[in-house]
Amino acid sequence: MHINIPATERDRIIIVGAGFAGLQLARQLARSSYQVVLLDKNNFHQFQPLFYQVAIARLEPSSIKFTLRKENQKHANVFFRMTSVERVDTAAQRIYTPMGDLHYDHLVLAMGADTNFFGNEEIQRHAIPMKSVAEALYLRNRILNDFERALSVPDYEERQGLIDIVIVGGGPTGVEVAGALAEMKKYILPREYKELDSKEIDIYLIQGADCLLKGMSAESSAASERFLQELGVIVKKDTRVVAYDGKYVEMHDGSKIRSNKVIWAAGIQANKLVGLPESVITYGRRLQVNRLNQVEGFSCIYAIGDLAYMEEEAFPQGHPQVAQVAIQQAENLARNLTKKRQNPQPFSYQDLGSMATIGRNRAVVDLKRLKFQGFFAWVVWLVVHLFALIGVKNKIFVFINWVWNYITYDQSLRLIIRPFQRQQEWKEAEKP
Amino acid sequence: MHINIPATERDRIIIVGAGFAGLQLARQLARSSYQVVLLDKNNFHQFQPLFYQVAIARLEPSSIKFTLRKENQKHANVFFRMTSVERVDTAAQRIYTPMGDLHYDHLVLAMGADTNFFGNEEIQRHAIPMKSVAEALYLRNRILNDFERALSVPDYEERQGLIDIVIVGGGPTGVEVAGALAEMKKYILPREYKELDSKEIDIYLIQGADCLLKGMSAESSAASERFLQELGVIVKKDTRVVAYDGKYVEMHDGSKIRSNKVIWAAGIQANKLVGLPESVITYGRRLQVNRLNQVEGFSCIYAIGDLAYMEEEAFPQGHPQVAQVAIQQAENLARNLTKKRQNPQPFSYQDLGSMATIGRNRAVVDLKRLKFQGFFAWVVWLVVHLFALIGVKNKIFVFINWVWNYITYDQSLRLIIRPFQRQQEWKEAEKP
Numbered sequence: 001m002h003i004n005i006p007a008t009e010r011d012r013i014i015i016v017g018a019g020f021a022g023l024q025l026a027r028q029l030a031r032s033s034y035q036v037v038l039l040d041k042n043n044f045h046q047f048q049p050l051f052y053q054v055a056i057a058r059l060e061p062s063s064i065k066f067t068l069r070k071e072n073q074k075h076a077n078v079f080f081r082m083t084s085v086e087r088v089d090t091a092a093q094r095i096y097t098p099m100g101d102l103h104y105d106h107l108v109l110a111m112g113a114d115t116n117f118f119g120n121e122e123i124q125r126h127a128i129p130m131k132s133v134a135e136a137l138y139l140r141n142r143i144l145n146d147f148e149r150a151l152s153v154p155d156y157e158e159r160q161g162l163i164d165i166v167i168v169g170g171g172p173t174g175v176e177v178a179g180a181l182a183e184m185k186k187y188i189l190p191r192e193y194k195e196l197d198s199k200e201i202d203i204y205l206i207q208g209a210d211c212l213l214k215g216m217s218a219e220s221s222a223a224s225e226r227f228l229q230e231l232g233v234i235v236k237k238d239t240r241v242v243a244y245d246g247k248y249v250e251m252h253d254g255s256k257i258r259s260n261k262v263i264w265a266a267g268i269q270a271n272k273l274v275g276l277p278e279s280v281i282t283y284g285r286r287l288q289v290n291r292l293n294q295v296e297g298f299s300c301i302y303a304i305g306d307l308a309y310m311e312e313e314a315f316p317q318g319h320p321q322v323a324q325v326a327i328q329q330a331e332n333l334a335r336n337l338t339k340k341r342q343n344p345q346p347f348s349y350q351d352l353g354s355m356a357t358i359g360r361n362r363a364v365v366d367l368k369r370l371k372f373q374g375f376f377a378w379v380v381w382l383v384v385h386l387f388a389l390i391g392v393k394n395k396i397f398v399f400i401n402w403v404w405n406y407i408t409y410d411q412s413l414r415l416i417i418r419p420f421q422r423q424q425e426w427k428e429a430e431k432p
Numbered sequence: 433m434h435i436n437i438p439a440t441e442r443d444r445i446i447i448v449g450a451g452f453a454g455l456q457l458a459r460q461l462a463r464s465s466y467q468v469v470l471l472d473k474n475n476f477h478q479f480q481p482l483f484y485q486v487a488i489a490r491l492e493p494s495s496i497k498f499t500l501r502k503e504n505q506k507h508a509n510v511f512f513r514m515t516s517v518e519r520v521d522t523a524a525q526r527i528y529t530p531m532g533d534l535h536y537d538h539l540v541l542a543m544g545a546d547t548n549f550f551g552n553e554e555i556q557r558h559a560i561p562m563k564s565v566a567e568a569l570y571l572r573n574r575i576l577n578d579f580e581r582a583l584s585v586p587d588y589e590e591r592q593g594l595i596d597i598v599i600v601g602g603g604p605t606g607v608e609v610a611g612a613l614a615e616m617k618k619y620i621l622p623r624e625y626k627e628l629d630s631k632e633i634d635i636y637l638i639q640g641a642d643c644l645l646k647g648m649s650a651e652s653s654a655a656s657e658r659f660l661q662e663l664g665v666i667v668k669k670d671t672r673v674v675a676y677d678g679k680y681v682e683m684h685d686g687s688k689i690r691s692n693k694v695i696w697a698a699g700i701q702a703n704k705l706v707g708l709p710e711s712v713i714t715y716g717r718r719l720q721v722n723r724l725n726q727v728e729g730f731s732c733i734y735a736i737g738d739l740a741y742m743e744e745e746a747f748p749q750g751h752p753q754v755a756q757v758a759i760q761q762a763e764n765l766a767r768n769l770t771k772k773r774q775n776p777q778p779f780s781y782q783d784l785g786s787m788a789t790i791g792r793n794r795a796v797v798d799l800k801r802l803k804f805q806g807f808f809a810w811v812v813w814l815v816v817h818l819f820a821l822i823g824v825k826n827k828i829f830v831f832i833n834w835v836w837n838y839i840t841y842d843q844s845l846r847l848i849i850r851p852f853q854r855q856q857e858w859k860e861a862e863k864p
Contacts, residue, residue, distance in 0.1 A: 079627075081584070
């Protein structure tokens, strides 16, 4: 069976994945002479930088999602299909999905990356990842559920397991979620769970390296650690988690922490696609591409974003796996595929800077020539994220939510959303 | 094990269920001399009249939920616990829950009602109920999923199964969801699913009785049917659904409709509580109460809302199972429990009227002396529901959503939210 896409004289570009890279490319090519087919396993784009705000009940999932059918609606030559991709036949120029197969003239891989548990199956089974809105929502439900249960648990150890939270990984996700949870502990819990002693709640941030936010400046790294400590987060550097059985987290030095909830933000690895030669798969399962984002050995298969591994002079070990690289690669590839077909331009990354926020009123910002921390950095963080968010309505809702939370010191979305249990039908509904 | 509630000199009232009745009662008693323990299996109150708007992606679940911990936060003598109740021991005045047991001085049952499949297990297995936000969200996901799948199904019959929708039950829920789906078909689908022929989509409303909205006036009933027909809904009256195998809906006259989605809004039955004598259980599993809402034979066990069956002069067959009755019974019971203990007042229902909306710009409203239909009725419907909604923030978000949808003819929440699959842990987390 073929995927039902109208036949056309145009060259067909299939884009796999609608994250920052894939969605940006689809939009850039929407008015081009190509037929664009955008595939994603979800029917929405999700705004990864704010996942942690879903987890701590500050934002609703819908506020940071953007329905991909909108693209369909606006452009006659863009076709969205909700499906995963199982494999590619590079000789026949054809991809295979549960929905059917489809021929491509150009194939752009933008499936991004997922959580890396570094092969530790026990940790994978018990720890909570943060690479999708569904996972963030699961974490929210777990936190709220465990607090409810803790109210009726007399045993100290067991109660500690329910209320303590361990975050593994001191990158932006780990730092931001630790800061936000510390605020929840400080402002919300004493009001809502009067019977719990909020001093009993410990939030740990475990970092393998010798500083937090490794990619950022020394000032920002130090400031983020200070901010977290002021909020009461227990920061452990030079510490690696070696085991977690769902109850006790074990560190490399043998020390243990009792906790039923471990948030795993310690690393990512690129998503796989069957059918590509082993030789193009490199560090972190990324695909080796040249400066035109062509996958090594192929002239019409490209990889962009977190999935791509490209070496350039300033980045001899590849680019950081962040939204800015993904968006810029998509823009460059779009230009090369349309205007500059005769004379394609090699990609060169313009680092616009990086930032992270730590709770209320505090953030760290590194720009090219300017580094600053504190309240002004926090305002910059807010503005940048609000503008980067896709969709006017999302901007409005996130803005109102933020203002509301800021004024009331409240996160009013502490709702435990249980899925309606009809697993059998779910599975059937997902069959192609 | 006991539920961990502080010991007190005060009389303890346990309220089971935080719907309209239970939440209203808890609020009225918050400043009384009682210790109030509010139990619900969810940590939120849900606003049932707008479930159908969640199902059609017009509102987010969070906008019509209200976290019950807020009640805890405001009042020192109100204790919320998230738990179901398994049974009551009326002799020992004690309830039993998965969280532990608890003694009561007064027990108020307000667990409401759930979908009634009238014993037809096949229909129960395949049809989609609409009595919780989770079920409404499930319906939304099913509709969107099936449209996505329909894009690649060449077979006409099979595609019909995916895109046609059958609604069983011509009460307010059935009428409102039918109207809303018809609008989605008219305004949204032609824009977003260009490749589907929206004329192929049929929406059926099956009603057993000889008119829609049975409890309302003849004018409103007729108007609602006319409005639905103008929107293209196929209304079948005097028709009973006798079987549904997940593919074909079979009517009492042997006729069949192909559809993978049947929305079951044909009846409700009260929720059960083990430990009450059989003799108090009456029509629709409701509990027989006297005019003081005392369950027959008990002086300190009350039932209010959908769960209660009370005969009064004007309502010889019991009250309608609607929010207004629940709220008024809660208010009367609160007064009797506090101010009028020596001289309790019998309950008497003041019918304020009823209403239903059918898509954009149209509704039907029956007040005591005034009945009207059309645009003005629709405005009244909007204002009443906005004011009835609990929580200032919910009001703001619902209002903005409605304005946005009205202007753009769009429901921007068409997101298929898949739960993160870790069923084992979910089950464990829910264990007490």
